[in-house]
Amino acid sequence: MNQTHEDTRVTDYALGELDAAARAAFEAELRESAELREELAGIESTLRALREEIGTTPKVALDEPRRERIRQELASATPRPKSRLRAVVFTAVTATAMAAGALVFVRSEGRAPSVTAVDRVASKYEKGMLGPQPTAAASAATGSKAKVDQERQAEGQRFQREAYDSFQDNPFIRVATDPRSTFSVDVDTASYALIRRHLNDGQLPPKGAVRIEEMINYFSYAYPEPEGDRPFSVSSEVGAAPWAPQHRLLKLGLKGKHVAPADVPGTNLVFLIDTSGSMSDENKLPLLKRAFELLVQQLDAVDRVSIVAYAGSAGLVLGPTPGNDKRAILSALDRLGAGGSTNGGQGIELAYKMANEGFVKGGVNRVVLATDGDFNVGVTSQSDLVELVEQKAKTGVFLSVLGxxxxxxxxxxxxxxxxxxxxxxxxxxxxxxxxxxxxxxATGTLLTIAKDVKIQVEFNPSEVAAFRLIGYENRVLSHQDFNDDRKDAGEIGADHTVTALYEIVPAGRGLAVPGTDPLKYQTPGAPTGAAVKGELGTVKLRYKQPTGTESQLIEVAVRESGVTESSDFRFAAAVAELGMLLRDSPYKGSASYSEVVRLAQSGELDERRRELVDLAHKAEQLRR
Amino acid sequence: MQDGAAHWVMEALSRYEAALLRYATTLVGRSLAADVVQDTFLELCRAKREQVEGHLAAWLFTVCKHRALDVGKRERRLRSLEEAHVDEIPDSGPVSKLERREAASRVSAALAGLPEREREALVLKLDGGLSYKEIAEVMGLTPSNVGFILHGALKRLQREIVGEAEVPVRAAGRTS
Known part of the structure; x- marks a missing residue:
C-alpha cells in the first residue's frame, strides 16, 4: 500500500534521530534541494529558540526535605527479588511500613495513599514491558503512618491479586450512546491452563489471571468450514443468558480453514529454549523435551528444525536440520540441560538468524520461545525486544511463546x-x-491463515437496548481502528476457532441496564430503514492475508434463530459463567457453580470438556 | 545500605530532577510537581539497578507520568467538590491559565499553547533529552509516531514564533 504523508526527516535529522545510512541519504538530498535546506534552517532556528528558552528557565531542584526523604528510603530499601510475585508484594508492603515509620515530617494534608497510579504503571509494565515493576512504596509513603498502617493489610491483599493485572470487566454499553463494539480477535489459551494449575494446586486463581475469552477459546466448537477462498467462516447463535434470564446471549464464531499437513509447503521452526537454572523443574525443561519429541515425529524432509539455547551465553545447539533427521534433532535435545542465568537478548537474535537461514518460502517460519518467564534481555532494553519481534514478524518470521x-x-x-x-x-x-x-x-498453532483480524458489531436499536462484550478486555479497539490497516490485531491459524460472547439487554421491554442510568437529555436517534425487527445487528470483520498489507471486509447480519440453543452454545455459556464467578464479575447475576456444571453437562462431554466440570467442582469447594 | 547504590540513585536525581520537575509541572501544575517527582525517586530507590539501567530516563519519565496522572485526577476531583475553586480547574490541558499568563516570552507562550501531546513530546525530547524510542515508551506510541508529533509541533511553533504565514509542508511517498 502506498501512502503519502508528511515527511518528518527534517525534524528527525535536526534531532539526530536518523541512522547513518538515512542521514547520508538525507544529506545528499539536502545538497540538491534549496527548499529542503530552507526547511531545515527553519526547524533548527525553532529548536534553538526552544533550547534557549529551556536554558534560561531558572534551575529547578527538589527541596531538601524531599531529598532527605529519598535518602531515607535508600537507607531502608532492600532490593526487590526478581520475578516472584508474592515475595515482591510482601517486601514492598513491609518496606513501606518501615519507610513510613521513619516519616515524621511529611505533609500534613494527609492525602490518602493511592494505589491507582501504581496499578496503572504495573499493568503498563506488564503489557509494555518497560522494565521492572514499580512498587506500592512511593504512593503509600506520602501518607501518614497511621493511614499506612490502617490500609497496609488491605493494600497488601489487593496487590497480591492485582499485580497480575488491573483490568475490569467490559461494562454494558447502551446502544443509544454507542451502537458499536470493536475488538481484535485473540486465540491465546494460556489463561485457562493457568487457572487449571491454580485450582489443581488447591487455590483460587488471581482474578487478573482470569481472561474469559482465553477460557472460551481453549475449547473448539463446531463451526462450518469457510466457503470459497475465504480463510475463515463466520457464524452466530442467539440464546438465553443463563445468569440473567431476561438477557440474551449472542455467540459469534470464527473458524479458520482446514489445511491438510501435505498442503503446508514446509515448516521452519527455531526453538529458542530457556535453559536457565529455574528451568530444571520436572514441569519445565523435561516436559518441554517430551513434548518436543512428539512434535518431531510429525516433521519430514521439507521441514527444518533449529535449536538455540539461552543461559549465560547464548548458544546454537542445532543449526537448521531437515525434519526427517530425527536422530540429530533428538540427540541435540538430549544435550540441553538447565543451568546458568538467562540472557535472552542474544539468544533471540541468534534464533532469528537461524530462522532466516532455514527460511521456507510460503511455509511456516517461526521462532518458538519456551521459557518460565525469566526472560532477561541483558543489554537490550525490553522495548528494543518488542520492536525486534514486531519487525521480524513483518519479514514473515512469527514468534510463538510457550510458558x-x-x-x-x-x-x-x-x-x-x-x-x-x-x-x-x-x-x-x-x-x-x-x-x-x-x-x-500443530498447524493451527503454527500456520497463520489470516492476520490483523478485527471484529466490529453494530447493534440494531430496535432490538437491542444495551450490550456487553464478555472478555477481550485488553483487545478492545477504538472504532476508527477498525478501518485503519495500520492498526495491528490478532491472528487466526488453520483450524483455529475463535468465539466471542455478547450479553444483550433486549430493547422495548423496559429492562434496566446494569451499571448505567438512562440519558436525561436525549432520546435514542432515529433508526434507519435497515433497523428492521428481527435483526440484532451486523457483524463486520476485517482481515489481511498472512503476507498482505490491505484488509478485506466480511459482513454478516445476526438474527434470532428461534430454535433451542445448541450444546456448544450452552457449553460456551458455562465457560463464561465459570470465568465470571472466578473473576467475581459485577455482572455475574444469578451465576452459580452448580449451573456451570448443569450447562456443561447438558451436552456431550469429551475429555477436555469433562475437565471443565471437574474444575468447576474444585472452584466451588475452594470458595467455601 | 550500599553507598554505591545510594550514589547511583542520587546521581540519577541530580541528573534528572530538573527535567522531571518541569515535565511534572506541565502535567499537574507547579504545586504538585515536587510531590510527584519525590514519589518517582522513591520508586527508583526500590527498583533493582540492573533492571533500570540502560533505560533509566524512560523509566523515570514513565513512572513520573503515571504518578502525575493519578495525583492530577485526585486533585481535580477534590477541587470539583470545593466550588469556590472551580475556576482554577485547568480548562485546556494541565497548564493553568495563571501559569500561561506567567509565561513571559513568546516562545514559552507558544509552547504552552501547543496541544498537550506535542508539548509533552517536546519537553521529553529537549528537556529530558530522551530519544524517540524512549519518548515512545513513555507516551505509549511508536517511535515514528513520535517523529511525526515532534515534526508537527516544531512546524506549529515555527509559525507561532517566526510568525510565518505559511511554513511549507512536503509530502513523501512511503511504502508501508
Missing amino acids: FGSGNYNDSTMEKLADKGNGNYAYVDTLNEAKKVLVEQ
Whole structure:
C-alpha cells in the first residue's frame, strides 16, 4: 500500500534521530534541494529558540526535605527479588511500613495513599514491558503512618491479586450512546491452563489471571468450514443468558480453514529454549523435551528444525536440520540441560538468524520461545525486544511463546511478545497440554491463515437496548481502528476457532441496564430503514492475508434463530459463567457453580470438556 | 545500605530532577510537581539497578507520568467538590491559565499553547533529552509516531514564533 504523508526527516535529522545510512541519504538530498535546506534552517532556528528558552528557565531542584526523604528510603530499601510475585508484594508492603515509620515530617494534608497510579504503571509494565515493576512504596509513603498502617493489610491483599493485572470487566454499553463494539480477535489459551494449575494446586486463581475469552477459546466448537477462498467462516447463535434470564446471549464464531499437513509447503521452526537454572523443574525443561519429541515425529524432509539455547551465553545447539533427521534433532535435545542465568537478548537474535537461514518460502517460519518467564534481555532494553519481534514478524518470521512452570510472573510479558510477533501464547502445565499445543494443533498453532483480524458489531436499536462484550478486555479497539490497516490485531491459524460472547439487554421491554442510568437529555436517534425487527445487528470483520498489507471486509447480519440453543452454545455459556464467578464479575447475576456444571453437562462431554466440570467442582469447594 | 547504590540513585536525581520537575509541572501544575517527582525517586530507590539501567530516563519519565496522572485526577476531583475553586480547574490541558499568563516570552507562550501531546513530546525530547524510542515508551506510541508529533509541533511553533504565514509542508511517498 502506498501512502503519502508528511515527511518528518527534517525534524528527525535536526534531532539526530536518523541512522547513518538515512542521514547520508538525507544529506545528499539536502545538497540538491534549496527548499529542503530552507526547511531545515527553519526547524533548527525553532529548536534553538526552544533550547534557549529551556536554558534560561531558572534551575529547578527538589527541596531538601524531599531529598532527605529519598535518602531515607535508600537507607531502608532492600532490593526487590526478581520475578516472584508474592515475595515482591510482601517486601514492598513491609518496606513501606518501615519507610513510613521513619516519616515524621511529611505533609500534613494527609492525602490518602493511592494505589491507582501504581496499578496503572504495573499493568503498563506488564503489557509494555518497560522494565521492572514499580512498587506500592512511593504512593503509600506520602501518607501518614497511621493511614499506612490502617490500609497496609488491605493494600497488601489487593496487590497480591492485582499485580497480575488491573483490568475490569467490559461494562454494558447502551446502544443509544454507542451502537458499536470493536475488538481484535485473540486465540491465546494460556489463561485457562493457568487457572487449571491454580485450582489443581488447591487455590483460587488471581482474578487478573482470569481472561474469559482465553477460557472460551481453549475449547473448539463446531463451526462450518469457510466457503470459497475465504480463510475463515463466520457464524452466530442467539440464546438465553443463563445468569440473567431476561438477557440474551449472542455467540459469534470464527473458524479458520482446514489445511491438510501435505498442503503446508514446509515448516521452519527455531526453538529458542530457556535453559536457565529455574528451568530444571520436572514441569519445565523435561516436559518441554517430551513434548518436543512428539512434535518431531510429525516433521519430514521439507521441514527444518533449529535449536538455540539461552543461559549465560547464548548458544546454537542445532543449526537448521531437515525434519526427517530425527536422530540429530533428538540427540541435540538430549544435550540441553538447565543451568546458568538467562540472557535472552542474544539468544533471540541468534534464533532469528537461524530462522532466516532455514527460511521456507510460503511455509511456516517461526521462532518458538519456551521459557518460565525469566526472560532477561541483558543489554537490550525490553522495548528494543518488542520492536525486534514486531519487525521480524513483518519479514514473515512469527514468534510463538510457550510458558512453563509456576509463579509465572511474566505472564503478560509473554502475551505481549507473542501478540507483537503475530504468534500465539500458550501455557504448558501438563504433557497433555503440550500435546494439544504442539502436536494436535500443530498447524493451527503454527500456520497463520489470516492476520490483523478485527471484529466490529453494530447493534440494531430496535432490538437491542444495551450490550456487553464478555472478555477481550485488553483487545478492545477504538472504532476508527477498525478501518485503519495500520492498526495491528490478532491472528487466526488453520483450524483455529475463535468465539466471542455478547450479553444483550433486549430493547422495548423496559429492562434496566446494569451499571448505567438512562440519558436525561436525549432520546435514542432515529433508526434507519435497515433497523428492521428481527435483526440484532451486523457483524463486520476485517482481515489481511498472512503476507498482505490491505484488509478485506466480511459482513454478516445476526438474527434470532428461534430454535433451542445448541450444546456448544450452552457449553460456551458455562465457560463464561465459570470465568465470571472466578473473576467475581459485577455482572455475574444469578451465576452459580452448580449451573456451570448443569450447562456443561447438558451436552456431550469429551475429555477436555469433562475437565471443565471437574474444575468447576474444585472452584466451588475452594470458595467455601 | 550500599553507598554505591545510594550514589547511583542520587546521581540519577541530580541528573534528572530538573527535567522531571518541569515535565511534572506541565502535567499537574507547579504545586504538585515536587510531590510527584519525590514519589518517582522513591520508586527508583526500590527498583533493582540492573533492571533500570540502560533505560533509566524512560523509566523515570514513565513512572513520573503515571504518578502525575493519578495525583492530577485526585486533585481535580477534590477541587470539583470545593466550588469556590472551580475556576482554577485547568480548562485546556494541565497548564493553568495563571501559569500561561506567567509565561513571559513568546516562545514559552507558544509552547504552552501547543496541544498537550506535542508539548509533552517536546519537553521529553529537549528537556529530558530522551530519544524517540524512549519518548515512545513513555507516551505509549511508536517511535515514528513520535517523529511525526515532534515534526508537527516544531512546524506549529515555527509559525507561532517566526510568525510565518505559511511554513511549507512536503509530502513523501512511503511504502508501508
